[in-house]
Amino acid sequence: MTIAIVWLRQDLRLADNPALYQACRTCEQVIPVFIDDPLPSSISQLGAASRVWLHHSLQALDTHLQTLGNRLILRKGAALPVLQQLIASTGATHVYWNRVYDPASLARDKHIKETLKQTCEVHSFNASLLNEPWEVLKADGTPYKVFTPFWKAMLKHGIQQLPLPMPERMVAPANLPDSLPVDALGLLPTIRWDTDMMIHWEVGEAAAMQKLLAFLPQGADYKEARNLPAQTGTARLSPHLHFGEISPRQAVYHTEHYLQTHPEADSGLRHFVQEIGWREFSYHLLYHFPHTQERALDARFDVFPWADDYAAVLSRWQQGQTGFPIIDAGMRELWQTGWMHNRVRMIVASLLTKNLLVPWQVGEQWFRDTLVDADLASNVFGWQWTAGCGADAAPYFRIFNPILQSQKFDPEGEYIRRWVPELHARDNKQVHLPRELGDGLRDYPLPVVDLKTSRERALTLFKRI
Ligand SMILES: Cc1cc2nc3c(=O)[nH]c(=O)nc-3n(C[C@H](O)[C@H](O)[C@H](O)COP(=O)(O)OP(=O)(O)OC[C@H]3O[C@@H](n4cnc5c(N)ncnc54)[C@H](O)[C@@H]3O)c2cc1C
Numbered sequence: 001m002t003i004a005i006v007w008l009r010q011d012l013r014l015a016d017n018p019a020l021y022q023a024c025r026t027c028e029q030v031i032p033v034f035i036d037d038p039l040p041s042s043i044s045q046l047g048a049a050s051r052v053w054l055h056h057s058l059q060a061l062d063t064h065l066q067t068l069g070n071r072l073i074l075r076k077g078a079a080l081p082v083l084q085q086l087i088a089s090t091g092a093t094h095v096y097w098n099r100v101y102d103p104a105s106l107a108r109d110k111h112i113k114e115t116l117k118q119t120c121e122v123h124s125f126n127a128s129l130l131n132e133p134w135e136v137l138k139a140d141g142t143p144y145k146v147f148t149p150f151w152k153a154m155l156k157h158g159i160q161q162l163p164l165p166m167p168e169r170m171v172a173p174a175n176l177p178d179s180l181p182v183d184a185l186g187l188l189p190t191i192r193w194d195t196d197m198m199i200h201w202e203v204g205e206a207a208a209m210q211k212l213l214a215f216l217p218q219g220a221d222y223k224e225a226r227n228l229p230a231q232t233g234t235a236r237l238s239p240h241l242h243f244g245e246i247s248p249r250q251a252v253y254h255t256e257h258y259l260q261t262h263p264e265a266d267s268g269l270r271h272f273v274q275e276i277g278w279r280e281f282s283y284h285l286l287y288h289f290p291h292t293q294e295r296a297l298d299a300r301f302d303v304f305p306w307a308d309d310y311a312a313v314l315s316r317w318q319q320g321q322t323g324f325p326i327i328d329a330g331m332r333e334l335w336q337t338g339w340m341h342n343r344v345r346m347i348v349a350s351l352l353t354k355n356l357l358v359p360w361q362v363g364e365q366w367f368r369d370t371l372v373d374a375d376l377a378s379n380v381f382g383w384q385w386t387a388g389c390g391a392d393a394a395p396y397f398r399i400f401n402p403i404l405q406s407q408k409f410d411p412e413g414e415y416i417r418r419w420v421p422e423l424h425a426r427d428n429k430q431v432h433l434p435r436e437l438g439d440g441l442r443d444y445p446l447p448v449v450d451l452k453t454s455r456e457r458a459l460t461l462f463k464r465i
Pocket of ligand 1: 342
C-alpha cells in the first residue's frame with residue numbers, strides 16, 4: 001500500500017497543485033496536511049490580518065476536500081516532528097510538498113527532506129512561481145538587480161505552461177489521522193475586528209478563479225485604470241496569490257486564453273502579466289539576497305541616519321491622521337479592508353521613509369501586520385524600492401508629493417471621500433489639500449510634516465550617502 005502525505009503551505013488549492021497532483025497519481029491513498037509551524041523569521045510568522053485570511057482559506061480548502069471524500073488534517077508545532085509522527089501513525093510511504101522560498105523555510109525544508117528520505121520517498125515542486133528563482137540568471141550566472149532585463153530573460157525562458165488539472169481521485173485512508181479543529185490554531189483575533197474586514201473578501205480557490213475571470217474583460221483598460229485608486233482597476237488577486245489559492249501559472253494561462261479571442265485587450269493584459277513579473281522579481285531578489293529581509297540591498301543604507309524619535313508621527317501615519325488626505329485615505333483603507341491600492345502604497349511609503357525619515361523596516365512591519373496579502377518578498381521589495389535602497393529602486397530624489405499625486409490620480413477626490421468622510425463636503429480642489437491653520441475644520445488634523453522642508457532635508461541626507 002502506498003500512502004502519501006501532502007504537506008500544504010502556500011498552495012491552498014486543488015487545481016494546478018503539482019505536489020497534490022503527483023501524490024494522487026503515484027500513491028493509492030492521500031493525506032493532505034497543513035502544519036501551523038511557528039518557524040522564526042519565516043513566512044510562517046504571519047501578521048494579524050493574514051492569520052485571519054489563513055483561517056478562512058484553510059476552512060475553504062477543507063470543505064473542498066470533503067466534497068471529494070477527503071479532508072484537511074491540521075496540526076500545530078515544528079514541522080519535522082509533526083511529519084515524523086504522522087508518517088509513523090499512518091504508515092505513509094511518500095511525502096510531497098510545493099516549495100516556499102523564504103530563507104528560513106528553505107533551510108528547514110532542506111533538513112526535513114534529508115531526514116525523511118531515510119525512511120520514505122520525498123518530492124518537492126514549484127507551485128507558486130512562473131520560474132524557479134535560480135532558473136533565470138544573467139549570462140555571467142549572477143542574479144538580476146534590474147527589472148527590465150530580468151523580465152526580458154523570463155519571457156525568453158518562457159512563462160507559459162499548461163496548468164495541471166485537479167486530481168481526479170484523492171482516496172483517503174479509512175482511518176484518517178486526527179485533526180485539530182481550525183479554531184484550535186488560534187488564527188482569529190479575540191476581539192473580533194476581523195468580521196468588518198472580511199466583508200470585503202471572498203476567500204478560497206473558487207473565489208480566486210472567479211475574481212481572475214471577472215477581471216479579464218476589464219483588462220483592456222488596465223494600464224490606465226491600475227493607477228486610479230477610486231476604481232476597481234486591478235485584479236485584487238494578491239492575497240489569493242500569496243496563499244496559493246490560485247497560481248501565477250493559472251493567471252498567465254487564463255490571460256493568454258482570453259487574449260486569443262480579445263486581441264484588443266493585448267496591451268492592457270500584457271501589462272497585467274508584467275505586474276505578475278514584478279512578483280517574480282521580488283522572489284528572485286529575496287532568494288539571491290536573503291539578507292534583504294532585514295537590511296537594504298544597497299549597503300550604503302546600513303549607515304543612513306534614519307530618525308529615531310518617530311513614535312508620534314508613526315502613530316499618526318498608522319491611524320490615517322497625517323493631515324494629507326490621500327495618505328489618510330490609504331492608511332484607513334488598509335486598516336478597514338486589509339488591502340491598499342498599489343499607487344497609494346507607494347505614496348504612503350514615500351511619506352514615511354523620505355519626508356518623515358522613518359526606517360523602511362518599520363513601515364514594512366506595519367504592512368506585514370495589517371495586509372491580507374502581506375508577502376515577505378513583495379513587501380520587502382516594495383518598501384526598499386520606495387525608500388530608494390533596493391533593486392531597481394526609485395532614485396533618492398523621487399519623493400512622491402502626496403498633494404500632486406492625489407490631484408493626478410484621484411482628481412474628483414472620490415477615493416479620499418470614501419475613506420476620509422470628514423472631508424466629504426470639500427470641493428474637488430480643496431479635497432486634496434491639507435488643512436490650514438484657522439480654516440475651521442476641527443475634526444481633520446493639521447499636516448504631520450511640512451512637505452517642502454522635509455523634502456529638502458531628505459534630499460540633503462540622501463545625497464550624502
Ligand atoms: C510599499 C509596498 C508594499 C507592498 N507590499 C506587498 C505585499 O506585502 N504583498 C503583495 O502581494 N504585494 C505588495 N506590494 C505590491 C502591490 O502593491 C500589490 O501586489 C498590489 O497592489 C496587489 O493588488 P492587485 O492584486 O489588484 O494587483 P494587480 O495590479 O492586479 O497585479 C496582479 C498581481 O501582480 C503582483 N504585483 C502587482 N504589482 C506588484 C509589485 N509592485 N510588486 C510585486 N508584485 C506585484 C501581485 O501579485 C498582484 O496580485 C507592495 C507594494 C508597495 C509599494
